[in-house]
Amino acid sequence: MNIEVANFLKEYKVDLLENWMAVMKKSGDELSLSLVSDDGFKHIGKEFIEVAISNKVDSESKYKQKVEHFTERVVRIGWELPFLMDGLNTLKALILRRMREDKEYTSEQTVELISEIDNWLNPMTSQIVESYSNNWGKVVSLQKVALQELSAPLIPVFEKISVMPLVGTIDTERARLIMENLLSGVVKHRSEVVLIDITGVPVVDTMVAHHIIQAADAVRLVGARCMLVGIRPEIAQTIVNLGISLNQVTTTSTLQKGIEKALEFTNRKIVPLKGDSD
Template identity: 45%
Template sequence: MHPSIKESILEKKDEIVEQWLEEIEQFRYEDYLQNISDSVYRSTNREFVDKIFETVDLCSDDVYERISQYSERLIQLGWPLNYITRGLQSFRQITVETLSNTGDNYCYDIEFYQEIESWIDNLINALVSDYSGSWENTVFSQKMALKELSAPLIPVFDEICVMPLIGTIDSERAKLIMENLLEGVIENRAQVVLIDITGVPVVDTMVAHHIIQAAEAVRLVGAECILVGIRPEIAQTVVNLGIDLGKFSTKSTLKKGMATALKMTDREIVDLASK
């Protein structure tokens, strides 16, 4: 940044900061920061504006390094990116207006506006990059956690396994269910697999189609499938949609499904107390 522009910015720092803090107050309730205490809100804004002025004479690479050290704090505090970018745009406007009112000749040169634009754009780019990286890491971690926890095939008896399904089933998750199901059947040498949909909130045509595909795949590798957890509302939905689940057994509860699975493998539950 040109030394004369930098000098003017630092000379007018207090005036710029005062106007900016008043200006961004109106953004607070528009960007869901109303739950933050007044003291934290003001101190964070003050700290943020101080960081802005620290970057006034830095090149773009140094701006990234300096602001990235602070952006992590903003992310952890839960400050929306929209609030930050709007705040920086407001800061740019106030800075230009404040310096233009000084009457200095350079304020009417295109270089002046380019210097201010470049300075603030570097800050915005650095913050957007850090926020985007944080979101990508969060989404990746959530996907990995879901993959680890989603659709496990649990062996409960010799030749009998259970796959409990919880939550919404989309195409990506259906593919994972199919892979886990087939790998688990072969690995555990299962003869019967119980797919428990008790924890699936909605069973529509797409979900039913995925379940039927899974059952057919199990049949192709030499095992039988029992669908358990058929609640009354799900049964009504299946009937209303005209979905055919007649190709494999269905039971209302896991207990009933387990009893059927034992019979299919020539076993049964015996009450020893009655003998």
């Protein structure tokens, strides 16, 4: 029966691909389908069928390599595991239906056929689940690292002066990351003045202000000075209404004014070039 299934898959793989694509487009997850073009979906579907055929035909190591490569591709695309499992179940149903159309099977033979199709594709199911978990874990780890690097960067703008632009909401986890990047960046860039720019922070409440004050205190402990810039009128009003004291932190309304003051702190200033008409 294994040989019968193998020969069928090889002979009808083109028809299987077309039928599989038609069923998946009709009943599959719309979000997953929208992630690729029609040509891209056909290419992935073809690879999917080829991987299914290669089970028990290729060596175990080569088969696993094919599954790993296929799974890595679909993870990068953004297909979720349930969509892949639906694809496998659809393929099983199509193989069974087509084989029964081509040949009459007794009830016992049909049960045996179902068992053989399962035996053929179940290893692929297990391998895809394992590979998907491994690849998804790698993607999540890389995304987390990238997000950490982008969420609170400390950028040197002048010698001894660095800026940390903040965008979006600040929760406890992000505040911890801000503190770590701030302290390590001060040491790395040998900053004497650090400007925390909150222009892109929509809300400054008691918790956010507390984290900023903590960051400023930590910066002073490593021998640098911390400034808070980008304080919009509505933010200033909120800080006053909440009774939050920023007496220990130098503040300015814009990043430009903050940089000018930071230059003063480091005994420098911006001057016009000679002959500048402005």
